[in-house]
Amino acid sequence: DQQVKQNSPSLSVQEGRISILNCDYTNSMFDYFLWYKKYPAEGPTFLISISSIKDKNEDGRFTVFLNKSAKHLSLHIVPSQPGDSAVYFCAASIYGGSQGNLIFGKGTKLSVKP
Amino acid sequence: DTAVSQTPKYLVTQMGNDKSIKCEQNLGHDTMYWYKQDSKKFLKIMFSYNNKELIINETVPNRFSPKSPDKAHLNLHINSLELGDSAVYFCASSADRASGNTIYFGEGSWLTVV
Numbered sequence: 001d002q003q004v005k006q007n008s009p010s011l012s013v014q015e016g017r018i019s020i021l022n023c024d025y026t027n028s029m030f031d032y033f034l035w036y037k038k039y040p041a042e043g044p045t046f047l048i049s050i051s052s053i054k055d056k057n058e059d060g061r062f063t064v065f066l067n068k069s070a071k072h073l074s075l076h077i078v079p080s081q082p083g084d085s086a087v088y089f090c091a092a093s094i095y096g097g098s099q100g101n102l103i104f105g106k107g108t109k110l111s112v113k114p
Numbered sequence: 115d116t117a118v119s120q121t122p123k124y125l126v127t128q129m130g131n132d133k134s135i136k137c138e139q140n141l142g143h144d145t146m147y148w149y150k151q152d153s154k155k156f157l158k159i160m161f162s163y164n165n166k167e168l169i170i171n172e173t174v175p176n177r178f179s180p181k182s183p184d185k186a187h188l189n190l191h192i193n194s195l196e197l198g199d200s201a202v203y204f205c206a207s208s209a210d211r212a213s214g215n216t217i218y219f220g221e222g223s224w225l226t227v228v
Contacts, residue, residue, distance in 0.1 A: 034216070041222070042221050044157070046216055049216060101172075102217060104157040
């Protein structure tokens with residue numbers, strides 16, 4: 001039973017354009033969401049997060065949007081750069097619940113072509 | 115300086131052996147974790163320790179035993195290794211339980227059981 005779903009295993013984008021990575025969740029108790037980026041042979045690196053009390057959080061080229069009614073969040077990267085090529089994991093948790101028990105999606109591999 | 119470091123990075127071993135993966139964090143964090151990424155690329159929590167005390171123990175065979183000699187270390191011992199134990203094991207840490215949702219990962223340990 002996948003509580004966090006990333007339905008696109010891969011995404012290819014031209015450099016300079018926008019990358020949009022999507023994530024859906026099923027557990028309405030989730031109230032904290034994170035995106036992690038992972039390069040081959042390295043551990044996931046925290047990228048950006050959003051609390052359920054917000055619908056948008058922005059950090060430089062990265063923006064995360066949360067639509068609670070649709071149980072959907074997305075990560076926008078603009079402009080995309082070749083160095084952004086990596087696997088992006090969406091994760092969710094219940095803040096104050098089982099701390100550290102992040103539920104991860106399967107990841108989306110982003111390729112940014114020069 | 116690597117914030118969360120784990121050794122070995124690669125380990126190939128035979129079925130039935132006992133092995134350990136070590137993890138150390140120099141971030142001063144109170145909480146440490148072990149995550150497993152299996153062949154289907156799912157990243158799932160195995161254990162969570164806060165100040166050397168076990169918080170989370172997901173459904174993991176008791177052949178896996180975490181040991182936390184101090185809050186900066188969380189080692190993973192695996193007894194009687196099986197083929198299905200082949201996976202990437204990630205150590206991680208976070209500042210404390212309350213804000214435990216932003217987790218910092220190590221680079222991973224690739225375990226192959228033959």
